[in-house]
Amino acid sequence: MSAFLTYLLNGLAVGCAIALIASGLVAIHRVTGVVNFAQGTFAVVAGLCTSSLLGLGFPHGLSELAAVLAAAVAGLLTGLAAIGRRGTTPLSALIVTLGAGVLAYAVEIVLWGDQPRSAPGLAGSVTVAGARIQTQHLLVIGVTAATFVLLALFFGRTYLGKALTACASNPYAARVVGIDVRKMGLLAFALGGLLGGIAGVLVTPLRPISFDTDVTLIVNGFAAAVFGALTRPVITLIGALLLGVAETMAAGYGYGSHQLEVALGLMLVVMIVQASRRSAISLEST
């Protein structure tokens, strides 16, 4: 039973990291209609930055903050490439973000080499009802919860957040009332970078990050995001937690090598079921 509880809590932590990446995808897709393939890259950039800054002797907290900001800047740059030019269709923008992700490979190898890197996190573990939990896992869960609360407040209570939501629900009407849709799109990319960065900073102490970790991260994040049809953050969070728990359970009960297949298979099934419920006309008109 305690093993089950350990897997459950570890799974929730993994799910939280996925949720942060997925929420970045959702934020960007809602506002701009673009699926950002470089979302995993932001997490990798942040993770590698923290490990370097900590290695240089900067204190905890400062290093993590700087790394998250670096990821936000990476998000902004990706956004400039993807939607900076007028008339780029969402599918072209997807291919551009794919290019941005590959470009990041080159930069990351020059700066950090191609070996995986890790960073020290919170040491020690806590015993909850007979189950040992690493403190870092609890930190991941706590920070994710706080981030989601802040996001809800930002989108629901601030002018900027409401402007972003306006662009998401009707770009034309948003432009009519004087909102700069393009600027909001870039802001959404920066926000996506920020969220990806938080995920990267939290995950690096748990599992080493190398330049090509982004494929696993983005695939997991996308899998979670399709639960919420790439638009609904709360369902995305639930999807991510389910995915994290399912993966960790699969690994814990001896199917460790099939972790990726579990996530991908789940994603495919969800997408196909969703697609069969939508008509072609509703998709082409948007």
Next chain:
Amino acid sequence: MIRLVAGLLIAAVTLALPAVLDDSALAVYILLGLAAMVTVGVSLLMGYAGQVSLGQGAFYAIGAYTAALLALNGVPPLAGLVAAPVVAALSALVIGTPLLRLRGHHLAFATLAMQLILLSLAGQLEFTGGDIGLQAIPQFSIGSFEAAGAATYAYLTWAGLALVMLVTRNVITSRPGRALRALATSETAAASSGIPVGRYKLVVFALSAAFAGLAGGIYCFYTGYVAPGSFPVLISIQYIVMAVVGGLGTIWGAVVGASAITLLLQALNTLSALPGMPTYAPSVLSYAVYALVLIVVVLFLPQGLLPAVTDRLSRKRRSTPVETR
């Protein structure tokens, strides 16, 4: 007339090259032909059926593994080479039936997922040789004739490419080709004028998979081994880059795109092998080139290289006062 002469000239150069190139140049020449073969399929799929596949490398892998497994079990290599595209197309039919209900970015991710699952399976299963893969694949042979040198494989590759291009051209100019163009612009409109949208998309998907499978079959005989590491996700992205650079939906564009990218990478490889360059230079340069070429072409030359150049030329010709035609 000009087209005929140009065609004959290209054919003559293609046939003459294997005789004059040395072995390392021949390797580039063969890989170029194989890449072009897959890219023609990607270009057909993206340009005509309007579908993005980020998993074309999976069908390349299926073709290579099929031919390798058959050859290792004593089946004549020719039968293996024929089976490679057939098996790839059949798996595309099976995989495509559920997947092609998706579109746009959903389909892109689904095909990527398919390739990741397949690679992971190939790395774990017993009969595919796990991560080490399959080795000591016999040379390609027909009857008593055995392909020994790289030049033979070059001819085989380019014969395959010619076949692929011919099939594609015939598909595009036929009645189904017109239907494909229609469904790329609007599936609803195409369906309402009586085009079986789902079936057509599936057939194009299978056809592009068959091209990739054929290339994979030749590849496994040429290199003599296959392993999951030979088919990374980046290889699928590379085909997208080549197709986009050459111009989507143009047969020659796919060949031009594949040639341009392969030769560019080759030049960079020589450059990064120069003394004084850091050890990470080759991978960094190739990643940077893929990325920058892809971004610049998508943003500034959305039609691709070949259509952009031919447009420029025909505009110049039209602006001259004497009309020659």
